[in-house]
Amino acid sequence: MSKTWPLPFWIAHRGAGKLAPENTLAAFRVGAQHGYRAFECDVKLSRDGQPFLLHDDTLNRTTRERGIAGERAWAELSRIDAGAWHSRAFAGEMLPSLEAIAQFCLANGHALNIEIKPTTGRELETGQVVGREVLRLWPELPVVFSSFKPEALIGVAETAPELPRALLLDALKPGWLDQARGLGCAGIVANYTLMDRATIDTIHLAGMKAAVYTVNDEASAQWLIGNGIDGIITDAVDRFSAGAVPSSG
Ligand code: G3P
Numbered sequence: 001m002s003k004t005w006p007l008p009f010w011i012a013h014r015g016a017g018k019l020a021p022e023n024t025l026a027a028f029r030v031g032a033q034h035g036y037r038a039f040e041c042d043v044k045l046s047r048d049g050q051p052f053l054l055h056d057d058t059l060n061r062t063t064r065e066r067g068i069a070g071e072r073a074w075a076e077l078s079r080i081d082a083g084a085w086h087s088r089a090f091a092g093e094m095l096p097s098l099e100a101i102a103q104f105c106l107a108n109g110h111a112l113n114i115e116i117k118p119t120t121g122r123e124l125e126t127g128q129v130v131g132r133e134v135l136r137l138w139p140e141l142p143v144v145f146s147s148f149k150p151e152a153l154i155g156v157a158e159t160a161p162e163l164p165r166a167l168l169l170d171a172l173k174p175g176w177l178d179q180a181r182g183l184g185c186a187g188i189v190a191n192y193t194l195m196d197r198a199t200i201d202t203i204h205l206a207g208m209k210a211a212v213y214t215v216n217d218e219a220s221a222q223w224l225i226g227n228g229i230d231g232i233i234t235d236a237v238d239r240f241s242a243g244a245v246p247s248s249g
Pocket residue numbers: 013014040042055115146168189213233
């Protein structure tokens with residue numbers, strides 16, 4: 001079993017990826033300005049093995065470039081504007097390396113949920129490299145690794161076995177709890193629509209944390225808090241105060 005869960009309750013999604021361009025340093029700054037002290041981001045590898053932030057396999061949606069990001073070298077990716085698509089105010093905001101984000105988090109005392117979002121076909125390698133780099137370069141960074149891809153979590157477990165891992169779930173397929181146990185996970189991070197009281201209790205009985213993505217409305221947040229959820233990933237950093245300590249009582 002891996003180390004203690006280091007994430008606070010409220011976690012900003014993709015930095016603060018609606019008010020600012022997702023998975024950029026600017027998004028982290030906006031989240032931090034709203035009082036957030038923990039962030040989720042999506043990490044994959046460049047062709048030459050540099051971990052960087054991007055949600056999709058391709059550059060198409062969030063840059064003016066086209067094609068598979070993981071087929072390009074970091075020297076090229078690091079010069080790509082990842083802010084202009086969002087709004088003019090963020091033009092010139094570049095694709096960030098995980099290093100830039102980790103340094104920002106370390107300098108400000110923030111925690112990081114690194115979602116390993118491998119380019120298709122590079123699941124194990126991405127987990128291995130990201131785990132190794134986090135342990136080697138930023139051993140003090142409070143971090144949870146998560147992924148929808150079991151192979152990515154196996155990779156992290158090989159290179160950073162003591163750091164906490166979480167299985168991401170967008171469906172409760174048969175065997176999901178055993179799979180999380182088998183991967184040595186410290187938590188489950190599920191689509192919030194999957195969570196009911198029994199599922200939250202089941203996760204807790206297995207000795208794991210139960211967190212959810214991506215909750216942006218007050219009623220859902222209140223229901224989840226009342227039913228014992230341990231963490232919420234949200235885009236709505238301007239609506240939910242990260243300073244509020246949830247109480248189910
Ligand atoms: O890590 C939680 C959440 O980010 C998973 O979904 O598609 O936003 O990466 P997605």
